[in-house]
Amino acid sequence: MLWRHGQTAWNLEQRFQGNTDIELTAEGVAQARRAARLLAALHPDAIIASDLSRAAATAAELAAVTGLPVTHYEGLRETFAGEWQGLTHTEIVARYGEQYAAWKRGEPVRRGGGELETEVADRAAPVVLTAADKLADDGVLVVVSHGGTIRTTIGRLLGLESTSWESLGGLTNCCWSVLGEGARGWRLLEHNAGTLPEPVLGDDS
Template identity: 85%
Template sequence: MTDPGRRDRRIILWRHGQTAWNLERRFQGNTDIELTPTGAGQARRAARLLASLNPDAIVASDLSRAAATAGELAAVTGLEISFAEGLRETYAGDWQGLTHAEIISRYGDQYTAWKRGEPVRRGGGELETEVADRAAPVVLRHADKLPDGGTLVVVSHGGTIRTTIGRLLGLDSFHWESLGGLSNCCWSVLGEGARGWRLLEHNAGTLPEPVLGDDD
């Protein structure tokens, strides 16, 4: 029997391609850093795969690395991109532009507290819950416009995607860190189940395979 309240929509949350700061392990936050040539190539490859899933809409962070990534998918699908400031990466204040080693050296206690799951304003910036407060509604607003069975591609940033997934799955913020990070130009897939959104794929770089078994 079909659940009358279930629309079988799908949300693909796609991280941008590689940047120079990614290679240097610098905390980007909402600093506007462009894709490297490698990152642009990653986006072109991933776009061809994602286009085969027949997306209905694309919404992206307005930072250039996400916008350029989204542009590759728009080029092969003909879809227009909606840009949303709410999908930007976490603002991390004084951490932005620092390497991982510099953050550990200068803000070791703050970093450790964050990794323990404590609410921390990294570098005086946003809390992870505040990122989810601005990003998740953007995703849901665009998902609500989908037809039944439709697919939305959200092009954003690793931290923002993790907090958004945690919020949409109804996880306590303490457990968001249990969702591992996304590699450049990889994505996660949420599907609409009988009890709400569920995580179907995480940090994927190939096309989803059907789930064949008792948990389908």
């Protein structure tokens, strides 16, 4: 399970955070607390998180409910986006319009001179896989990270071409996506969910 952090002031202002260390708002803490009570019902076996404060504080709420420790990894940080960081969406489009359009088309772009999305996946996906490999076959791993990093990690685990990762869509604050291992590799079971997974009934079960 990959869980996005709670709300920050820069989220509300539509500022690109990247790896800038922005704390949760009071509402963000409340979001994490509510979600943690739900996720605890899944009986997670391990929690790993980005070491940026917004993800660490979100993970801490689940740790408080479950009693599990949290292991923090720099590799789970949000994408470094150089000169884009701290700018609003409107400012990015005005100043870096061609670069922004190329990124939206799925071209490999170093937004603001920062990381490529594939480089984010290169550092984040191995952290998730290593942690998952330490669990029993039916173990539940909770990964607390950031919207862009989660999307690229899911894309890499599913074996999708990087040009199509954008099709996964974003995650709302404190929502999560659920992956499971199937006969043909990783499967996306839930995306941008805010409620507990329900059994799949019918021909696709």
